[in-house]
Amino acid sequence: MEVSWPENLSTSRKMVIRELMVGRELAKQLQSVLANTDGSGSEKYLVMKIVKSLSDTLFILNVKEGDEVSVFSQIQAVSSLDSPCLDTGKSEEYSQENCKSTTTTTTTTLPNKKNRRGCYDRRRTLQTWKRDSPTLINDGQAWRKYGQKMIHNAKYPRHYFRCSYKYDQGCKATKLVQRIQANPPLYRTTYLGHHTCKDLHKHPELILDCSGPEEDTSMFISFDNTNLSIKQEQPFCHLESPPGLMTMLSSTLESDHDHDNEDEIYGLMEFVDFNLDDFQFAS
DNA sequence: TATATTTGACCATC
DNA sequence: GATGGTCAAATATA
Numbered sequence: 112m113e114v115s116w117p118e119n120l121s122t123s124r125k126m127v128i129r130e131l132m133v134g135r136e137l138a139k140q141l142q143s144v145l146a147n148t149d150g151s152g153s154e155k156y157l158v159m160k161i162v163k164s165l166s167d168t169l170f171i172l173n174v175k176e177g178d179e180v181s182v183f184s185q186i187q188a189v190s191s192l193d194s195p196c197l198d199t200g201k202s203e204e205y206s207q208e209n210c211k212s213t214t215t216t217t218t219t220t221l222p223n224k225k226n227r228r229g230c231y232d233r234r235r236t237l238q239t240w241k242r243d244s245p246t247l248i249n250d251g252q253a254w255r256k257y258g259q260k261m262i263h264n265a266k267y268p269r270h271y272f273r274c275s276y277k278y279d280q281g282c283k284a285t286k287l288v289q290r291i292q293a294n295p296p297l298y299r300t301t302y303l304g305h306h307t308c309k310d311l312h313k314h315p316e317l318i319l320d321c322s323g324p325e326e327d328t329s330m331f332i333s334f335d336n337t338n339l340s341i342k343q344e345q346p347f348c349h350l351e352s353p354p355g356l357m358t359m360l361s362s363t364l365e366s367d368h369d370h371d372n373e374d375e376i377y378g379l380m381e382f383v384d385f386n387l388d389d390f391q392f393a394s
Numbered sequence: 395t396a397t398a399t400t401t402g403a404c405c406a407t408c
Numbered sequence: 409g410a411t412g413g414t415c416a417a418a419t420a421t422a
C-alpha cells in the first residue's frame with residue numbers, strides 16, 4: 112500500500128512515521144495472534160494498549176488510520192524443504208549428530224566444543240527469511256556478532272549474528288547481514304530460525320531520536336507505559352535505549368571496502384529490521 | 395573487571 | 409580443494 116505523504120513532510124518525519132506504522136502493524140499482528148489463543152487477558156490488554164499508543168502517536172503526527180502498510184510482504188520463506196530435517200530442533204540435533212559421528216572417534220562422548228569447531232549443517236534446514244533494505248534497521252531482538260567473512264564473488268563481507276540469549280535460553284536464531292550494493296546502499300539480512308528466547312532485558316521505554324541531515328532539529332519520541340512525549344533534540348538520527356536493553360553492533364563494517372557511515376548504520380540495526388522497499392513514498 | 399567484537403582457525407559440505 | 413558457518417582466543421570497550 113502506498114503511503115500518501117503531505118508535501119511538506121520532511122524525510123526524517125516520514126521515517127519516524129514509517130517506524131511507527133511498522134510498530135503498529137506488528138502489534139496488530141500480535142493482537143490477532145493472541146486473539147486466537149487462550150492467553151491471559153493481560154497480554155491482550157497490553158497489546159491493545161500498544162496499538163492504541165502507536166495509533167495515538169501517528170494521530171499526533173497527523174497520519175491517517177488507513178495509511179498502514181504491509182510490513183512483511185516481501186519476506187521470503189526459503190526453507191530447504193527437501194531437507195531430511197524440517198523441524199528446527201531436529202535440524203540442530205541432526206547437525207550436532209553429524210558432528211558427533213565424525214568427531215567421537217578422536218574425542219570423548221562428552222560434547223567438546225573445541226572439537227566441534229566449524230561443525231554445522233551447510234545445507235540449511237532451518238527456516239530462513241531474506242530481507243533487502245537500503246538501510247540497516249533493527250528487529251527488536253538482541254543479537255551478538257560472532258563472525259565476519261568475505262564471501263566468494265561478494266564485494267562486501269558477510270556478518271554473522273546469533274541471538275544474545277543463545278546460551279542463556281538456548282535460542283537458536285541467527286542472522287546474516289551482507290551489503291549487496293553500494294550505491295544506492297542495499298543490505299540483505301537473512302534470518303535463520305525463530306527466536307525461542309524471552310528478552311529479559313527489554314525495557315518498556317524506547318526513545319527514538321531521528322532527523323535527517325536536511326533538518327536542523329529532530330524529534331525525540333519516548334514511549335513508556337503511560338506517557339508519550341515528543342520533544343525537539345539534536346540533529347542526529349539514532350535510536351537510544353536504556354543500558355542493557357540491547358547489544359549495540361559496533362563498528363563491524365570497518366573492514367568493508369568502503370565505510371559510508373556503516374558504523375552508525377550497524378548501531379541502528381539492532382532494533383527493527385524490515386524491508387524499506389515495502390514502503391513507497393510519494394516524495 | 396565484565397562484556398562485546400574481531401579475526402584466524404577449524405571443519406562439514408559442495 | 410573451495411567455500412562458508414561457527415568457534416574461541418585475543419583484543420577492545422564501557
